[in-house]
Amino acid sequence: MSNELLINSTQKGERIALLQDKRLLEYHVEVPDQSFTVGDIYLGTVRKLVSGLNAAFVDVGFEKDAFLHYLDLGPNINSLNKLTKDVIAKRVHSGKLNNFKMEPEIEKLGKIDKVLSKNQPILVQIVKEPISTKGPRLSCDISIAGRYIVLVPFSNSVNLSKKITDKQERNRLQKLMSSIKPANFGVIIRTVAQGTDVDELNKDLKDCLEKWENGIKNLKDAKPRDRVIGEMNRASSIIRDMLNESFDSITVDSKEVYDDIKAYIHNIAPDKENILRLHNGKNKLFEQFGLEKQIKSLFGRSVSLPNGGYLIIEHTEALHVIDVNSGNKSNSEEDQEATALSVNLEAAKEIARQLRLRDMGGIIVVDFIDMKKAENKRVLFDTMRDEMKGDRSKYTVLPLSKFGLLQITRQRVRPEMNIVTREVCPTCGGSGSIQASILVSDVIANNLDYILTKQNERGITISLHPFLYAFFTKGLISEQVKWLFRYKTWVKLIKDTSLGVVDFKFHNQYGEEIEIVPGN
Incomplete structure (x- = not known):
């Protein structure tokens, strides 16, 4: 199984595609001016305490105040507040906690107004980006993610991922990290x-530790709403989390992005530098890998x-509903039960892929084709769990209900990816009236004549739809x-x-788009 990462730079930002065996598995759009990223740490200000919710609303610079629940404060919030206060007052100049006197932990079922006060400065971490009409979701249980570990200030525990099942390896890692970690820092081993x-x-x-130390230095002169520690961009975080032996290639089409990623890989895994490539092909990066069609x-x-078979995916504010249909599925199986199982197993694989692809979160209800045998239902449930194992988000899969519904909860930390797949007709503009679309070949020919004879350009390239491409290239003596x-x-x-x-673009010999003069 191969993993490939493609990064296409556009004027609106980077488009990031993760391919598994040439099939699109994850798709992200990195917008440069998008201010909030999961993992970012801000200096916020407590604006309101709501006892009924046992929560606070914190100003971190978003149009709506961010939400901070008591359970997200973390047991050592008093220690964090003490350090924050001391750093802002310039009584402390370092993030080292060796000689730091820890404050008592807060009660698990306490009240937020006993811990925080209005207008208090507070160090918070984004755990959910702003979604729909809601502001960001915050936590004061600060953590800093690395490639192999997650650093947790104001803790002394060493925890391991549940996916590390080998007992001997767990003991090795536990002893190793316990011996090298500094005091008052906890570690989660990935x-x-x-x-x-x-x-x-x-x-x-x-x-x-260096990232934490730099954050404390930034905190000394920080103003409310300032970002103190910034999480890396989406492309680098994918590389950090997934760079392993099965990662075959990373291809980018921007020299600037290429240099940034090369420096990052050189820092975390120098032996993997050779898998990074700069795309210099004649075709666009996504076009060459057939991704534009896959995305649509x-x-x-x-x-x-x-x-x-096919899936129908419906989105609501509260949950997502996926309906599985057999369509024109061949009835080559023995009976209806066998057909239902075959379609359902195929659907389970695609559903697991769709959850990652669209970054769907919250509650997902799947209406599979009804099956009567308990054994088949168990096979379907096991298949769904196996397909979900590669998902990096936290999730829970419940067994099929009596009505044949399967429920999944999946952590949602950023807005769901939504791509418009219905286009307004470029000829009629959505009006339903077509005007002179047959003349598009003449329009292209006239523009070409003007560019070559009046502007004296050479080395012209025309990008156009495959239908137009076929028109201009067909025949022995083609256009x-x-x-x-x-x-x-x-x-x-x-x-x-x-x-x-009926769209087209002209480019000169340097790859720059030529502006078409109206009327030519």
């Missing part, structure tokens, strides 16, 4: 740490299954060949499925 030697773990620990086909309300005889220069044509059927 699954990827299995088999890692002490040098790698120690380096990762030092990187996390995978984000619609209806999603087709390989053997004829493209006629242009060669007429203008004594070869005009290059490139298929681009991201363009509308």
Whole structure:
């Protein structure tokens, strides 16, 4: 099983696609001016205490105040508040906690107004980005993620991922981290740490400590709403979490992004530098890997299954509903029960993929095709759990109910990915009236004539829809060949499925888009 990461830079930000065996598994859009990222640590101000909710609303710079529940304060909130106060007052100049006197832990079932006060400065971490009409969700249980470990200030425990099942390895990692971690810092050991030697773990620990130390330095001169510690961008966090032996390649089409990622990989895994590539191909990166078509086909309300079945995915404010249908599935199986099982197992694989692809969270209810045999229901449940194992978000899968419904809860920390898969007709603009679409070939020819004869451009490239591409290149003496005889220069044509059927773009020899003069 191969994993490939593709990063396409656009004017609106980076498009990040994670492919598994050439199939799109995760898709993210990194918007540069998006201010809140999960993991970011801010200096906030308590604006309101709500006793009925046992929660506080904190100003971190979003249009709506962020939500902080008592249970998200963490047991050592008093120690965090003490350090924050001392650093702001410049009584403390370092983030080292060796000689720090810890405050008593708060009660598990206490009241928030006994811990926080209005207008109090507080160090908080984003655990959920703003979603819909809600502001960010916060925590004061600060943690700093590295590649192999998660550093937890004001704690002394060493915890391991439940996915590390080997007892001997668990004992090794437990003893190792207990011996190298500094006082008053806890550590959570991640699954990827299995088999890692002490040098790698120690380096990762030092990187996390350096990040914490830099954050404390920023806190000294920070103003309310300032970001004190910033989480890395989405591309780097995917690389950090997933870079392993099965990661085959990382391809980017921007030199700036290439240099940033190369420096990051050199820092965390120098032996993996050779898998990073800068795309210099003639076709667009996503076009070359066939991703534009995958994106358009995978984000619609209806999603087709390989053997004829399909899913209907509906979204509401409270939950997501997925309906499984057999469609024109062949009845080559023995009976209806066998057909239902076959479609359901195929659907389970696609549903697990769709949850990651769209980053769907909250409650997901799946209406599978009814099956009568308890054994088949158990096979379906086991398959669903197995397919979900690769998901990095926290989730819970419940067995099928009496009505054949399967319920999944999945952690939602950022807005769901939603791609518009229905397009307004580029010819009629949605009016339903088509005007002179047949003349598009003449429009292209006229523009080409103007660019070559009036502007004296050479090395012209035209990007156009595959239908137009076929029109200009078909036949022995095609329109493209006629242009060669007429203008004594070869005009290059490139298929681009991201363009509308009557859309086109001209580029000069340097790859810069040529602005078309109206009327030509």
